[in-house]
Amino acid sequence: MENRVVIGAALLHRGRVLAARRSAPAETAGRWEFPGGKVEPGETPQQALARELREELGVEARALAPLPGEWAVRPGLVLRIWTAELLSGDPLPLQDHSELRWLGPAELDGVDWLDHDRAVLPEVARLLNAS
Numbered sequence: 001m002e003n004r005v006v007i008g009a010a011l012l013h014r015g016r017v018l019a020a021r022r023s024a025p026a027e028t029a030g031r032w033e034f035p036g037g038k039v040e041p042g043e044t045p046q047q048a049l050a051r052e053l054r055e056e057l058g059v060e061a062r063a064l065a066p067l068p069g070e071w072a073v074r075p076g077l078v079l080r081i082w083t084a085e086l087l088s089g090d091p092l093p094l095q096d097h098s099e100l101r102w103l104g105p106a107e108l109d110g111v112d113w114l115d116h117d118r119a120v121l122p123e124v125a126r127l128l129n130a131s
């Protein structure tokens with residue numbers, strides 16, 4: 001089976017990154033993640049990231065670069081995390097999330113991230129500290 005890709009967006013803005021608390025399904029509800037979702041057939045990862053953030057948060061955002069690493073979410077589904085910048089709008093938990101938080105580099109450990117997302121936190125902290 002061809003792998004589908006899930007893109008998570010590490011949305012960087014004014015020295016902080018946006019964390020989003022999942023509202024479903026039950027197994028992951030309450031855990032924190034990078035907003036995003038599956039790349040649809042015919043879409044580039046960059047297009048998928050922009051579409052998902054428009055749908056989920058009501059903002060315009062632009063994908064910047066993939067962070068190192070990829071993780072098998074389940075057979076046939078691979079997670080990649082890209083940095084992104086906010087172009088316009090103020091993120092709201094319109095879809096899929098119950099809460100949003102902007103976290104600075106020293107606050108990244110303060111929320112209960114999904115397991116795979118933890119792997120990129122050192123790199124996100126490094127980027128935030130450098131910005």
Ligand SMILES: Nc1nc2c([nH]c(=O)n2[C@H]2C[C@H](O)[C@@H](COP(=O)(O)OP(=O)(O)OP(=O)(O)O)O2)c(=O)[nH]1
Binds near residue numbers: 006
């Ligand atoms: N969006 C997102 N999903 C993540 C992250 N980390 C992680 O393990 N996942 C997992 C959770 C889900 O099993 C899967 C993505 O599913 P999703 O529900 O966000 O994707 P989607 O909006 O396109 O879903 P769908 O309703 O179209 O099926 O990847 C992350 O940082 N962001």
